[in-house]
Amino acid sequence: MKAPIRVTITGAAGQIGYAALFRIANGDMLGREQPVILQLLDLPQAQGALRGVMMELEDCAFPLLQQVIITDDPKVAFKDTEIALLIGARPRSKGMERKDLLEANGAIFSAQGKLLNEYAARHVKVLVVGNPANTNALIAMKNAPDLDPRNFSAMMRLDHNRAIAQIAQKLFQPIRDIKKMIIWGNHSGTQYPDLDHAEIRGRLVRDILPDQDWVENTFIPSVQKRGAAVIEARGLSSAASAANAAVGHIHDWMLSSHHNDWVTMSVPSDGSYDIPEGVLYGFPVTCKNGHFKIVQDLPISELGRKHMLDSHRELMEERELVKHLFA
Ligand SMILES: NC(=O)c1ccc[n+]([C@@H]2O[C@H](COP(=O)([O-])OP(=O)(O)OC[C@H]3O[C@@H](n4cnc5c(N)ncnc54)[C@H](O)[C@@H]3O)[C@@H](O)[C@H]2O)c1
Ligand SMILES: O=C(O)C[C@H](O)C(=O)O
Numbered sequence: 001m002k003a004p005i006r007v008t009i010t011g012a013a014g015q016i017g018y019a020a021l022f023r024i025a026n027g028d029m030l031g032r033e034q035p036v037i038l039q040l041l042d043l044p045q046a047q048g049a050l051r052g053v054m055m056e057l058e059d060c061a062f063p064l065l066q067q068v069i070i071t072d073d074p075k076v077a078f079k080d081t082e083i084a085l086l087i088g089a090r091p092r093s094k095g096m097e098r099k100d101l102l103e104a105n106g107a108i109f110s111a112q113g114k115l116l117n118e119y120a121a122r123h124v125k126v127l128v129v130g131n132p133a134n135t136n137a138l139i140a141m142k143n144a145p146d147l148d149p150r151n152f153s154a155m156m157r158l159d160h161n162r163a164i165a166q167i168a169q170k171l172f173q174p175i176r177d178i179k180k181m182i183i184w185g186n187h188s189g190t191q192y193p194d195l196d197h198a199e200i201r202g203r204l205v206r207d208i209l210p211d212q213d214w215v216e217n218t219f220i221p222s223v224q225k226r227g228a229a230v231i232e233a234r235g236l237s238s239a240a241s242a243a244n245a246a247v248g249h250i251h252d253w254m255l256s257s258h259h260n261d262w263v264t265m266s267v268p269s270d271g272s273y274d275i276p277e278g279v280l281y282g283f284p285v286t287c288k289n290g291h292f293k294i295v296q297d298l299p300i301s302e303l304g305r306k307h308m309l310d311s312h313r314e315l316m317e318e319r320e321l322v323k324h325l326f327a
Contacts, residue, residue: 004035004066006121008081010112011088012040012070013049015236016129019243020085021053025062029247030083031255037067041077042088074112078119083254085246086112086140089130091237098131098188098227099318109136110325113143122147125253125290128154129246133187134266134280135318141268141280142326150292153253154266156191156282158238158245159183163193163223167205170214177201179261182284183223184273184304185311186318187266191282192307193223197298216303257287262295272296273308279315 007024011017021038023029030036038057042050050070057068071077078084089105092098109128116124124147128137137154144152160183168175179199184192195215198205209215222229230238249265257263262284269281272294285292300308 002034004037005030005083006037006039006079006081008039008041008077008084008120010041010074010077010084010086011130012038013042013046013053014087015239016087016242016246017042018053019240020087020246021057022060023243023247025057025060025065027062027064029250029254031251032064035064035066037069038065039069039071039077039079039081041071041074044072047072074115075119078112078115081116081120081124083250084116084120084124084126085129085250086126086136087129087246089136092131092231094231094235098133099135099314101131102135102318102321105130105132105136106139106322106325109139110143110327113140114327116140117144117146120147123290124151125250126152127246127249128152129242131187132318134282134315135322137266137280138319139322139325145327149268152268152280153249153292154187154280155242155245155249156183156187156264156266157249158242159187159191159193159223159226159282160264161241161245161248162226163195163219166219166223167195167198167200167209170219171200171205171208173200178205179258180284181264182262182298183264183282184308185282186315187282188311188314189224190307190311190314191224192304192311193220194304194307195219196301196304197284220307253287253292254290256289257285262286265292267292267294269312270294273298273300275308275312279312279319281312281315 133154141152
Protein backbone atom coordinates (compact mmCIF):
# COMPACT_ATOMS: atom_id res chain seq x y z
CA MET A 1 0.00 0.00 0.00
CA LYS A 2 1.35 3.46 -0.94
CA ALA A 3 1.79 6.15 1.72
CA PRO A 4 -1.25 8.47 1.78
CA ILE A 5 -1.13 11.90 0.16
CA ARG A 6 -2.44 14.84 2.17
CA VAL A 7 -4.93 16.89 0.16
CA THR A 8 -6.23 20.21 1.47
CA ILE A 9 -9.51 21.59 0.22
CA THR A 10 -10.53 25.08 1.23
CA GLY A 11 -14.18 26.04 1.01
CA ALA A 12 -14.88 22.34 1.48
CA ALA A 13 -18.46 22.94 2.62
CA GLY A 14 -19.25 24.96 -0.50
CA GLN A 15 -20.80 23.71 -3.71
CA ILE A 16 -17.58 22.93 -5.60
CA GLY A 17 -16.11 21.34 -2.48
CA TYR A 18 -19.14 19.09 -2.16
CA ALA A 19 -18.85 18.00 -5.78
CA ALA A 20 -15.07 17.43 -5.61
CA LEU A 21 -14.59 15.58 -2.34
CA PHE A 22 -16.31 12.35 -3.26
CA ARG A 23 -14.45 12.14 -6.57
CA ILE A 24 -11.13 12.63 -4.81
CA ALA A 25 -11.92 10.09 -2.11
CA ASN A 26 -12.93 7.64 -4.83
CA GLY A 27 -9.49 7.87 -6.46
CA ASP A 28 -10.49 9.86 -9.56
CA MET A 29 -7.83 12.50 -8.93
CA LEU A 30 -4.78 10.57 -7.78
CA GLY A 31 -5.50 7.07 -9.02
CA ARG A 32 -7.20 3.98 -7.68
CA GLU A 33 -4.17 2.87 -5.68
CA GLN A 34 -3.38 6.10 -3.92
CA PRO A 35 -4.73 6.53 -0.39
CA VAL A 36 -5.57 10.08 0.66
CA ILE A 37 -5.95 12.10 3.83
CA LEU A 38 -8.44 14.94 3.33
CA GLN A 39 -7.78 18.14 5.28
CA LEU A 40 -10.94 20.20 4.91
CA LEU A 41 -11.07 23.90 5.70
CA ASP A 42 -14.06 26.17 5.89
CA LEU A 43 -15.13 29.21 7.88
CA PRO A 44 -16.34 28.83 11.50
CA GLN A 45 -19.98 29.33 10.48
CA ALA A 46 -19.71 26.45 7.98
CA GLN A 47 -18.37 23.87 10.47
CA GLY A 48 -21.81 22.31 10.98
CA ALA A 49 -22.21 21.71 7.26
CA LEU A 50 -18.63 20.45 7.08
CA ARG A 51 -19.36 17.91 9.82
CA GLY A 52 -22.26 16.67 7.71
CA VAL A 53 -19.99 16.34 4.68
CA MET A 54 -17.52 14.33 6.77
CA MET A 55 -20.32 12.02 7.89
CA GLU A 56 -21.28 11.44 4.27
CA LEU A 57 -17.68 10.72 3.34
CA GLU A 58 -17.53 8.15 6.14
CA ASP A 59 -20.78 6.61 4.92
CA CYS A 60 -19.30 5.98 1.49
CA ALA A 61 -16.68 3.67 3.06
CA PHE A 62 -14.15 4.66 0.41
CA PRO A 63 -11.25 2.20 0.60
CA LEU A 64 -8.71 4.90 -0.32
CA LEU A 65 -9.86 7.44 2.26
CA GLN A 66 -7.53 7.06 5.19
CA GLN A 67 -8.53 10.06 7.30
CA VAL A 68 -10.69 13.19 7.16
CA ILE A 69 -9.73 16.27 9.16
CA ILE A 70 -12.23 19.12 9.36
CA THR A 71 -11.21 22.48 10.69
CA ASP A 72 -11.64 26.24 10.58
CA ASP A 73 -7.93 26.72 11.30
CA PRO A 74 -5.88 27.09 8.10
CA LYS A 75 -2.71 26.06 9.96
CA VAL A 76 -4.25 22.66 10.65
CA ALA A 77 -5.60 22.40 7.11
CA PHE A 78 -2.27 23.26 5.46
CA LYS A 79 -0.01 21.22 7.75
CA ASP A 80 2.27 19.05 5.58
CA THR A 81 -0.20 19.27 2.71
CA GLU A 82 1.01 18.00 -0.65
CA ILE A 83 -1.91 19.14 -2.77
CA ALA A 84 -3.92 22.24 -1.98
CA LEU A 85 -7.12 23.06 -3.81
CA LEU A 86 -7.87 26.67 -2.92
CA ILE A 87 -11.57 26.86 -3.66
CA GLY A 88 -12.90 28.80 -0.67
CA ALA A 89 -13.89 32.27 -1.87
CA ARG A 90 -16.97 34.19 -2.83
CA PRO A 91 -18.52 33.30 -6.20
CA ARG A 92 -19.88 35.99 -8.51
CA SER A 93 -23.57 36.42 -9.02
CA LYS A 94 -25.56 37.59 -12.04
CA GLY A 95 -24.19 40.71 -13.68
CA MET A 96 -20.74 40.58 -12.04
CA GLU A 97 -17.42 40.03 -13.80
CA ARG A 98 -14.97 37.69 -12.06
CA LYS A 99 -12.55 40.54 -11.40
CA ASP A 100 -15.28 42.29 -9.36
CA LEU A 101 -14.39 39.67 -6.75
CA LEU A 102 -10.78 40.82 -6.39
CA GLU A 103 -11.52 43.07 -3.47
CA ALA A 104 -13.54 40.45 -1.57
CA ASN A 105 -11.30 37.48 -2.29
CA GLY A 106 -7.75 38.84 -2.71
CA ALA A 107 -7.08 39.03 1.01
CA ILE A 108 -7.94 35.34 1.47
CA PHE A 109 -5.14 34.34 -0.89
CA SER A 110 -2.43 36.52 0.64
CA ALA A 111 -3.16 34.99 4.06
CA GLN A 112 -3.29 31.46 2.64
CA GLY A 113 -0.08 31.97 0.63
CA LYS A 114 1.76 32.89 3.84
CA LEU A 115 0.38 29.86 5.65
CA LEU A 116 1.26 27.51 2.80
CA ASN A 117 4.77 28.95 2.91
CA GLU A 118 5.00 28.07 6.57
CA TYR A 119 3.09 24.81 6.94
CA ALA A 120 2.81 22.95 3.63
CA ALA A 121 5.15 20.24 2.34
CA ARG A 122 7.90 21.84 0.25
CA HIS A 123 6.68 20.02 -2.85
CA VAL A 124 3.04 21.09 -2.39
CA LYS A 125 1.13 21.60 -5.64
CA VAL A 126 -1.40 24.42 -5.42
CA LEU A 127 -4.44 24.84 -7.63
CA VAL A 128 -6.39 28.07 -7.20
CA VAL A 129 -10.04 27.78 -8.19
CA GLY A 130 -11.51 30.77 -6.28
CA ASN A 131 -12.07 33.72 -8.61
CA PRO A 132 -10.48 35.68 -10.12
CA ALA A 133 -8.36 32.54 -10.16
CA ASN A 134 -5.25 33.69 -12.06
CA THR A 135 -4.69 36.76 -9.95
CA ASN A 136 -5.57 35.02 -6.69
CA ALA A 137 -2.95 32.39 -7.56
CA LEU A 138 -0.44 35.17 -8.19
CA ILE A 139 -1.23 36.66 -4.78
CA ALA A 140 -0.78 33.28 -3.06
CA MET A 141 2.48 32.66 -4.92
CA LYS A 142 3.86 36.09 -4.05
CA ASN A 143 3.19 35.40 -0.38
CA ALA A 144 5.01 32.08 -0.41
CA PRO A 145 8.59 33.02 -1.24
CA ASP A 146 10.04 29.72 0.05
CA LEU A 147 7.97 27.59 -2.29
CA ASP A 148 8.77 27.02 -5.96
CA PRO A 149 6.58 29.41 -8.01
CA ARG A 150 6.04 26.58 -10.49
CA ASN A 151 4.05 24.79 -7.80
CA PHE A 152 1.31 27.43 -8.13
CA SER A 153 -1.36 27.18 -10.79
CA ALA A 154 -4.85 28.47 -11.49
CA MET A 155 -7.71 26.63 -13.09
CA MET A 156 -8.46 27.02 -16.79
CA ARG A 157 -9.33 23.40 -17.31
CA LEU A 158 -13.02 24.13 -17.15
CA ASP A 159 -12.67 26.52 -20.11
CA HIS A 160 -10.56 23.88 -21.91
CA ASN A 161 -13.25 21.23 -21.36
CA ARG A 162 -15.99 23.62 -22.41
CA ALA A 163 -14.19 24.33 -25.69
CA ILE A 164 -13.75 20.61 -26.42
CA ALA A 165 -17.43 20.02 -25.71
CA GLN A 166 -18.46 22.80 -28.12
CA ILE A 167 -16.40 21.30 -30.94
CA ALA A 168 -17.61 17.76 -30.25
CA GLN A 169 -21.20 18.98 -30.48
CA LYS A 170 -20.62 21.07 -33.58
CA LEU A 171 -18.93 18.22 -35.46
CA PHE A 172 -21.00 15.36 -33.96
CA GLN A 173 -17.77 13.69 -32.90
CA PRO A 174 -16.75 11.89 -29.71
CA ILE A 175 -15.11 14.04 -27.05
CA ARG A 176 -12.15 11.67 -26.71
CA ASP A 177 -11.09 12.25 -30.33
CA ILE A 178 -10.65 16.01 -29.92
CA LYS A 179 -7.11 16.91 -28.93
CA LYS A 180 -4.80 19.90 -28.60
CA MET A 181 -7.30 22.52 -27.52
CA ILE A 182 -5.85 25.67 -25.94
CA ILE A 183 -7.26 28.46 -23.78
CA TRP A 184 -4.72 31.27 -23.59
CA GLY A 185 -4.70 33.96 -20.94
CA ASN A 186 -7.04 34.79 -18.11
CA HIS A 187 -10.01 32.79 -16.77
CA SER A 188 -12.23 35.71 -17.74
CA GLY A 189 -14.09 37.17 -20.69
CA THR A 190 -10.76 37.99 -22.37
CA GLN A 191 -9.56 34.36 -22.49
CA TYR A 192 -8.67 33.16 -25.98
CA PRO A 193 -10.06 29.74 -26.89
CA ASP A 194 -7.69 28.80 -29.74
CA LEU A 195 -8.86 26.25 -32.25
CA ASP A 196 -5.94 26.61 -34.65
CA HIS A 197 -4.02 23.59 -33.35
CA ALA A 198 -6.93 21.38 -32.33
CA GLU A 199 -6.99 17.98 -33.98
CA ILE A 200 -9.53 15.27 -34.50
CA ARG A 201 -8.08 11.84 -35.21
CA GLY A 202 -4.91 13.54 -36.46
CA ARG A 203 -6.64 16.07 -38.77
CA LEU A 204 -6.76 19.77 -37.99
CA VAL A 205 -10.24 20.78 -36.83
CA ARG A 206 -9.73 23.97 -38.86
CA ASP A 207 -9.58 21.92 -42.07
CA ILE A 208 -12.87 20.26 -41.24
CA LEU A 209 -14.48 23.41 -39.92
CA PRO A 210 -13.31 26.28 -42.10
CA ASP A 211 -16.21 28.51 -41.01
CA GLN A 212 -14.23 31.44 -39.55
CA ASP A 213 -17.42 33.34 -38.81
CA TRP A 214 -18.67 30.53 -36.54
CA VAL A 215 -15.29 30.36 -34.80
CA GLU A 216 -15.08 34.09 -34.15
CA ASN A 217 -18.72 34.89 -33.49
CA THR A 218 -20.05 31.74 -31.86
CA PHE A 219 -17.31 29.43 -30.60
CA ILE A 220 -14.98 31.98 -28.98
CA PRO A 221 -17.66 34.10 -27.25
CA SER A 222 -19.68 31.11 -26.10
CA VAL A 223 -16.64 29.59 -24.35
CA GLN A 224 -15.67 33.00 -22.94
CA LYS A 225 -19.15 33.56 -21.55
CA ARG A 226 -20.11 30.05 -20.53
CA GLY A 227 -19.61 30.71 -16.81
CA ALA A 228 -22.07 33.60 -16.96
CA ALA A 229 -24.54 31.49 -18.97
CA VAL A 230 -24.49 28.81 -16.26
CA ILE A 231 -25.04 31.44 -13.57
CA GLU A 232 -27.95 32.83 -15.58
CA ALA A 233 -29.52 29.39 -15.96
CA ARG A 234 -28.83 27.93 -12.52
CA GLY A 235 -28.81 31.06 -10.41
CA LEU A 236 -25.53 29.68 -9.04
CA SER A 237 -22.08 29.36 -10.56
CA SER A 238 -20.79 26.11 -12.07
CA ALA A 239 -20.01 23.55 -9.42
CA ALA A 240 -19.87 19.93 -10.63
CA SER A 241 -18.13 20.91 -13.86
CA ALA A 242 -15.67 23.06 -11.89
CA ALA A 243 -14.99 20.19 -9.49
CA ASN A 244 -14.49 17.86 -12.45
CA ALA A 245 -12.02 20.29 -13.99
CA ALA A 246 -10.07 20.55 -10.72
CA VAL A 247 -9.87 16.77 -10.47
CA GLY A 248 -8.63 16.59 -14.08
CA HIS A 249 -6.08 19.38 -13.59
CA ILE A 250 -4.42 17.72 -10.60
CA HIS A 251 -4.76 14.24 -12.12
CA ASP A 252 -2.81 15.21 -15.21
CA TRP A 253 -0.24 17.31 -13.34
CA MET A 254 0.51 14.44 -10.96
CA LEU A 255 0.03 11.45 -13.24
CA SER A 256 0.94 12.86 -16.72
CA SER A 257 -1.07 14.28 -19.58
CA HIS A 258 -2.17 11.98 -22.39
CA HIS A 259 0.15 10.93 -25.18
CA ASN A 260 -0.02 13.22 -28.20
CA ASP A 261 -2.21 15.75 -26.41
CA TRP A 262 -1.86 18.64 -24.01
CA VAL A 263 -3.99 20.42 -21.42
CA THR A 264 -4.45 24.06 -20.48
CA MET A 265 -3.04 25.17 -17.13
CA SER A 266 -2.64 28.69 -15.87
CA VAL A 267 0.98 28.83 -14.70
CA PRO A 268 3.59 31.53 -14.07
CA SER A 269 4.47 33.17 -17.38
CA ASP A 270 8.13 32.68 -18.31
CA GLY A 271 8.37 34.69 -21.53
CA SER A 272 6.99 31.86 -23.70
CA TYR A 273 4.98 33.26 -26.62
CA ASP A 274 6.27 36.73 -25.65
CA ILE A 275 3.99 36.81 -22.62
CA PRO A 276 6.23 38.57 -20.10
CA GLU A 277 6.91 37.16 -16.64
CA GLY A 278 4.78 38.43 -13.76
CA VAL A 279 1.32 36.87 -14.17
CA LEU A 280 -0.29 33.45 -14.15
CA TYR A 281 -1.45 32.81 -17.69
CA GLY A 282 -3.23 29.96 -19.47
CA PHE A 283 -0.81 27.98 -21.65
CA PRO A 284 -0.90 24.59 -23.33
CA VAL A 285 1.24 22.25 -21.23
CA THR A 286 2.31 18.64 -21.15
CA CYS A 287 2.86 16.98 -17.78
CA LYS A 288 5.24 14.22 -16.78
CA ASN A 289 6.49 12.98 -13.41
CA GLY A 290 4.71 15.77 -11.58
CA HIS A 291 6.15 18.57 -13.74
CA PHE A 292 4.52 20.64 -16.46
CA LYS A 293 6.20 21.99 -19.58
CA ILE A 294 4.75 24.77 -21.71
CA VAL A 295 4.33 23.54 -25.30
CA GLN A 296 6.68 25.64 -27.42
CA ASP A 297 6.85 27.05 -30.94
CA LEU A 298 3.21 26.91 -31.96
CA PRO A 299 2.46 29.37 -34.76
CA ILE A 300 0.03 32.08 -33.64
CA SER A 301 -2.31 33.91 -36.01
CA GLU A 302 -2.60 37.68 -36.04
CA LEU A 303 -6.07 37.51 -34.48
CA GLY A 304 -4.77 35.08 -31.87
CA ARG A 305 -1.88 37.37 -30.91
CA LYS A 306 -4.30 40.25 -30.43
CA HIS A 307 -6.52 38.18 -28.12
CA MET A 308 -3.48 36.88 -26.21
CA LEU A 309 -2.15 40.38 -25.59
CA ASP A 310 -5.59 41.70 -24.56
CA SER A 311 -5.85 38.98 -21.94
CA HIS A 312 -2.31 39.67 -20.75
CA ARG A 313 -3.14 43.36 -20.46
CA GLU A 314 -6.15 42.54 -18.31
CA LEU A 315 -4.01 40.36 -16.04
CA MET A 316 -1.52 43.21 -15.66
CA GLU A 317 -4.38 45.53 -14.68
CA GLU A 318 -5.59 43.03 -12.09
CA ARG A 319 -2.02 42.69 -10.83
CA GLU A 320 -1.77 46.43 -10.38
CA LEU A 321 -4.92 46.40 -8.23
CA VAL A 322 -3.57 43.76 -5.82
CA LYS A 323 0.12 44.65 -5.65
CA HIS A 324 -0.34 45.85 -2.08
CA LEU A 325 -1.16 42.24 -1.13
CA PHE A 326 2.22 40.88 -2.24
CA ALA A 327 4.63 40.04 0.59
N1 LIG B 1 -11.65 28.76 -11.92
C1 LIG B 1 -12.84 28.27 -12.27
O1 LIG B 1 -12.99 27.73 -13.38
C2 LIG B 1 -14.02 28.36 -11.35
C3 LIG B 1 -15.19 27.67 -11.68
C4 LIG B 1 -16.30 27.76 -10.81
C5 LIG B 1 -16.22 28.53 -9.66
N2 LIG B 1 -15.06 29.18 -9.37
C6 LIG B 1 -14.93 29.97 -8.13
O2 LIG B 1 -14.74 29.08 -7.03
C7 LIG B 1 -15.11 29.74 -5.83
C8 LIG B 1 -16.00 28.85 -4.97
O3 LIG B 1 -17.21 28.61 -5.63
P1 LIG B 1 -18.39 27.79 -4.92
O4 LIG B 1 -19.48 27.73 -5.92
O5 LIG B 1 -17.90 26.54 -4.30
O6 LIG B 1 -18.82 28.81 -3.78
P2 LIG B 1 -19.65 28.53 -2.44
O7 LIG B 1 -20.09 29.85 -1.93
O8 LIG B 1 -20.66 27.44 -2.66
O9 LIG B 1 -18.53 27.93 -1.47
C9 LIG B 1 -17.45 28.67 -1.04
C10 LIG B 1 -17.06 28.13 0.32
O10 LIG B 1 -15.86 28.77 0.69
C11 LIG B 1 -15.95 29.08 2.06
N3 LIG B 1 -14.99 30.14 2.34
C12 LIG B 1 -15.09 31.45 2.10
N4 LIG B 1 -14.00 32.09 2.53
C13 LIG B 1 -13.16 31.15 3.01
C14 LIG B 1 -11.88 31.18 3.59
N5 LIG B 1 -11.23 32.33 3.80
N6 LIG B 1 -11.32 30.03 3.98
C15 LIG B 1 -11.97 28.86 3.83
N7 LIG B 1 -13.20 28.76 3.30
C16 LIG B 1 -13.78 29.90 2.88
C17 LIG B 1 -17.40 29.45 2.28
O11 LIG B 1 -17.78 29.35 3.65
C18 LIG B 1 -18.11 28.41 1.41
O12 LIG B 1 -18.38 27.22 2.12
C19 LIG B 1 -15.77 31.04 -6.28
O13 LIG B 1 -14.85 32.11 -6.17
C20 LIG B 1 -16.12 30.78 -7.72
O14 LIG B 1 -16.24 31.97 -8.46
C21 LIG B 1 -13.97 29.10 -10.18
O1 LIG C 1 -18.13 32.21 -14.11
C1 LIG C 1 -17.99 32.15 -12.89
O2 LIG C 1 -18.08 33.14 -12.14
C2 LIG C 1 -17.73 30.80 -12.27
C3 LIG C 1 -16.63 30.11 -12.96
O3 LIG C 1 -15.47 30.87 -13.03
C4 LIG C 1 -17.03 29.56 -14.30
O4 LIG C 1 -16.29 29.78 -15.26
O5 LIG C 1 -18.06 28.88 -14.37
